[in-house]
Amino acid sequence: MPSDEDFDPHVLAEDAFIEEVQSFQFWFGAVEGYLTGQSYGHDPGMADPPLDETQRERLITTLCNYCVGETAALEGASGLVSLAPNHPAKIFMATQVVDEARHLEVFLRRLNDLGVEDTTTEIVRRANPALTEFKDALMQLVAAGDWDAAVFAQNVILETMEFTVFRSHAQNADPMTAEILEGVISDERRHFGFGENDLGRRLAHDPEGRARLRDVRRDLDGLVLGVFEGALADLEVPAADRHVLGRDYLETVERLGLTQ
Amino acid sequence: MTTSDASTSEVAPDKPRRQYDLDETGFNEVPKKWRKFYRHWGGPGDKLGRNEVVCPVCKIVIRSARELRPGDKVYCMPCMSRMIVVEGPDDHFIAEVIF
Numbered sequence: 628m629p630s631d632e633d634f635d636p637h638v639l640a641e642d643a644f645i646e647e648v649q650s651f652q653f654w655f656g657a658v659e660g661y662l663t664g665q666s667y668g669h670d671p672g673m674a675d676p677p678l679d680e681t682q683r684e685r686l687i688t689t690l691c692n693y694c695v696g697e698t699a700a701l702e703g704a705s706g707l708v709s710l711a712p713n714h715p716a717k718i719f720m721a722t723q724v725v726d727e728a729r730h731l732e733v734f735l736r737r738l739n740d741l742g743v744e745d746t747t748t749e750i751v752r753r754a755n756p757a758l759t760e761f762k763d764a765l766m767q768l769v770a771a772g773d774w775d776a777a778v779f780a781q782n783v784i785l786e787t788m789e790f791t792v793f794r795s796h797a798q799n800a801d802p803m804t805a806e807i808l809e810g811v812i813s814d815e816r817r818h819f820g821f822g823e824n825d826l827g828r829r830l831a832h833d834p835e836g837r838a839r840l841r842d843v844r845r846d847l848d849g850l851v852l853g854v855f856e857g858a859l860a861d862l863e864v865p866a867a868d869r870h871v872l873g874r875d876y877l878e879t880v881e882r883l884g885l886t887q
Numbered sequence: 888m889t890t891s892d893a894s895t896s897e898v899a900p901d902k903p904r905r906q907y908d909l910d911e912t913g914f915n916e917v918p919k920k921w922r923k924f925y926r927h928w929g930g931p932g933d934k935l936g937r938n939e940v941v942c943p944v945c946k947i948v949i950r951s952a953r954e955l956r957p958g959d960k961v962y963c964m965p966c967m968s969r970m971i972v973v974e975g976p977d978d979h980f981i982a983e984v985i986f
Binding site for chain 1: 915916917918919920921922924943944945947949951952959960961962963964965966967968969984986
């Protein structure tokens with residue numbers, strides 16, 4: 628039987644660590660831990676008591692906007708596979724494509740559970756304009772072949788926002804939605820972690836690249852604020868508490884040296 | 888898989904490091920063989936051991952099979968971050984991300 632020392636992750640060489648955590652092999656072992664036995668992101672035997680009409684309406688709006696965000700990440704990550712600058716990043720981005728497609732699927736299925744049949748129409752009708760605009764901006768960065776800016780928009784901004792909003796929502800959601808969110812949150816850790824660390828390494832010796840991403844951040848910050856405000860209002864988070872929830876994003880941009 | 892002395896402290900130890908037997912605590916977001924090296928953080932009231940540090944990126948507790956010392960490098964597999972251990976307030980370590 629191997630000892631702890633044989634499996635100690637902290638003694639890995641840096642390149643070996645990156646190759647390990649960005650691999651499909653790692654991804655299989657990770658999702659096996661929290662998705663095995665689930666059906667569309669939850670225990671198939673879980674009870675799902677009906678919500679009152681106000682709660683149902685509010686949840687449908689929230690889930691529709693989650694679908695917009697997940698579609699943005701799915702399409703963005705798909706495009707980023709071809710832009711990735713090395714094999715580990717390419718392979719990681721492919722795992723993210725799979726994650727994002729799963730997220731979209733479980734949220735669509737949850738909308739079906741709530742009685743929404745035409746999800747496409749309902750999502751368009753309820754989408755936060757700031758989120759739709761953010762998605763368009765992300766897709767423009769991907770189409771321009773700008774890996775750094777697109778990873779910043781997608782894996783740092785969008786994924787950090789989703790992680791923050793999903794965690795807040797999971798604390799107060801009905802049990803089935805909460806379980807679905809917990810699985811998604813576990814995936815998001817990989818996504819925003821990849822973004823921060825990939826960019827951090829690339830920007831460490833690239834002051835011009837850092838200055839350019841500060842401009843990208845400045846351009847997107849208005850949309851980010853609009854998306855955050857909309858999502859947190861839908862979740863009925865008191866206005867006084869919302870600044871606390873933006874802290875993860877602000878800490879991330881500070882670590883990356885992207886503050887003004 | 889290659890290894891290095893990435894976790895070797897840059898600070899000269901004045902006494903042998905305490906060893907820890909790690910058990911799984913229910914954290915399941917990494918492959919089985921790595922799970923005991925991580926656990927969920929219970930928030931500010933969660934007392935960290937001398938072999939533990941909170942990842943500032945994803946807020947998971949990173950665990951080591953030996954006592955940590957300032958200057959040690961540790962990895963957070965759940966969010967792919969690398970960090971260096973520094974002495975923090977209240978007799979516990981904090982981690983700073985390195986790129």
